[in-house]
Amino acid sequence: MKNDYLKNKVAVVSGSSMGIGKAIAWELAQLGAKVILNGRDSEKLESAKNEFLDNGFKVDTFIADIRLQEECKFLISEVISIHGQLDILVNNAGVSSRGSIENSADKNFTILSETNFTGAAHLSKYAIPYLKKTKGHVIFINSIAGFRGMPFNSAYSASKMAQAALSEALRIELWDYGVHVGIAFVGFTQNDPNKKILDVDGSLVYLPKRTNMQLATQESVAQSIRKMIEKRTKRITLTGLGNLANFTIRYLPAFSSWLLWFNREKIKNQYTMIGGLKVDESVQVASEYQEILTDSEVEIEAVKVRQR
Numbered sequence: 001m002k003n004d005y006l007k008n009k010v011a012v013v014s015g016s017s018m019g020i021g022k023a024i025a026w027e028l029a030q031l032g033a034k035v036i037l038n039g040r041d042s043e044k045l046e047s048a049k050n051e052f053l054d055n056g057f058k059v060d061t062f063i064a065d066i067r068l069q070e071e072c073k074f075l076i077s078e079v080i081s082i083h084g085q086l087d088i089l090v091n092n093a094g095v096s097s098r099g100s101i102e103n104s105a106d107k108n109f110t111i112l113s114e115t116n117f118t119g120a121a122h123l124s125k126y127a128i129p130y131l132k133k134t135k136g137h138v139i140f141i142n143s144i145a146g147f148r149g150m151p152f153n154s155a156y157s158a159s160k161m162a163q164a165a166l167s168e169a170l171r172i173e174l175w176d177y178g179v180h181v182g183i184a185f186v187g188f189t190q191n192d193p194n195k196k197i198l199d200v201d202g203s204l205v206y207l208p209k210r211t212n213m214q215l216a217t218q219e220s221v222a223q224s225i226r227k228m229i230e231k232r233t234k235r236i237t238l239t240g241l242g243n244l245a246n247f248t249i250r251y252l253p254a255f256s257s258w259l260l261w262f263n264r265e266k267i268k269n270q271y272t273m274i275g276g277l278k279v280d281e282s283v284q285v286a287s288e289y290q291e292i293l294t295d296s297e298v299e300i301e302a303v304k305v306r307q308r
C-alpha cells in the first residue's frame, strides 16, 4: 500500500543545502512533500535545488542564517505567504567543533550555541502557531554528543544538550495542541566532502573523511526521520554505537565517565569523536583544499549571501 501521509505536506528543513538535511529533504520530497531547502550559501542551495529539479522534485529555497532571529521569523512568514500552511519543521542546521575548553576561541561557544540551540529555538517559536493549525511536527536533529558533555567537543555537546532540553519542554507545552515533537539522537554519519567544522582557533576547516569508525549513511538517517514523522515517534537513537552510548550513559553513568577518562589521551590527540586527525594534520588537509576561512571572511561571506 502506498503511504501518502507526506503528500502535499509543507516541510521546512533547516540546513538542507547538503549533508543529512539534504538527504531528509530528498526523502520527504520523494513522498510528495513540498520542501523548502535552507542554508546561507546561495550557490550551494541553488546546486541542491537543481539536483531535486533534475529528478522531478519541485522545491523552494530560502537563504537564511538561523543564528539571526529576524531571518528565522522571515523564513517562516515567507513559507506561510507562499504555501499558506506549515506541517513539518526539521531543525537540522548545525555546526560542529573540536578542541579543549581552555584553547577554544571565545566565539566558538557563541557560534555553536546560536546555531545548534537558539537557532532551532527561534525557528520553532515562529513555526509553532502554524504547526498548531496543522497538528504538525517539530523534529530536532540531535547527536549522541547530546547525551552528556563530551571532552574536546564540549561546546557542541552543550548546545545539543540544550536543544534536547528544549525539545522535552516543547513536547509537553504542545501536547494539548496535537503537535508532534520528535528528537533524533544521530550517531556518526557519513559527511559530504565539503563539510566544514569549527576548529579550536575559530577557523572553519574541512572535516576529513572519517575512516576510524563505522558511519551511518545519510539516506538511512533520512529514512529513520521520515518514519519518525509518520509514526509520530518521540525519540530515536541511531547507530549501534549511539544505542550503546545511550545505554551506558543512562544505566552505567560511572562506567561511561570512566570510559571517557580512560580514553582521554586518545580523544585529545586524535579528536576521535569528530575527525580522527590532529588539528595540525587537519589544517594541512584543509590547505590542500586551499581554503581556511578567517573570521572576517566568514562574516563577509554571510553578508554577501544576505545581499544576493
Ligand SMILES: NC(=O)c1ccc[n+]([C@@H]2O[C@H](COP(=O)([O-])OP(=O)(O)OC[C@H]3O[C@@H](n4cnc5c(N)ncnc54)[C@H](OP(=O)(O)O)[C@@H]3O)[C@@H](O)[C@H]2O)c1
Binding pocket: 014, 015, 016, 017, 018, 019, 020, 021, 038, 039, 040, 041, 044, 064, 065, 066, 067, 091, 092, 093, 094, 095, 096, 115, 119, 141, 142, 143, 144, 186, 187, 188, 189, 190, 191, 192, 195, 196
Ligand atoms: N554528520 C554526523 O556525523 C552527525 C552526527 C550527529 C548529528 N549530526 C547533526 O546533523 C545535522 C546535520 O549535520 P551534517 O553533518 O549533515 O552537517 P553539514 O554537512 O555540515 O551541513 C550543515 C547544513 O547546515 C547549514 N547551516 C549551517 N549553519 C547554518 C546557519 N547558521 N543557518 C542556516 N543554515 C546553516 C549548512 O549550509 P550553509 O553552510 O550554506 O549555511 C548545511 O546545509 C547537524 O545538526 C549535526 O549536528 C551530524
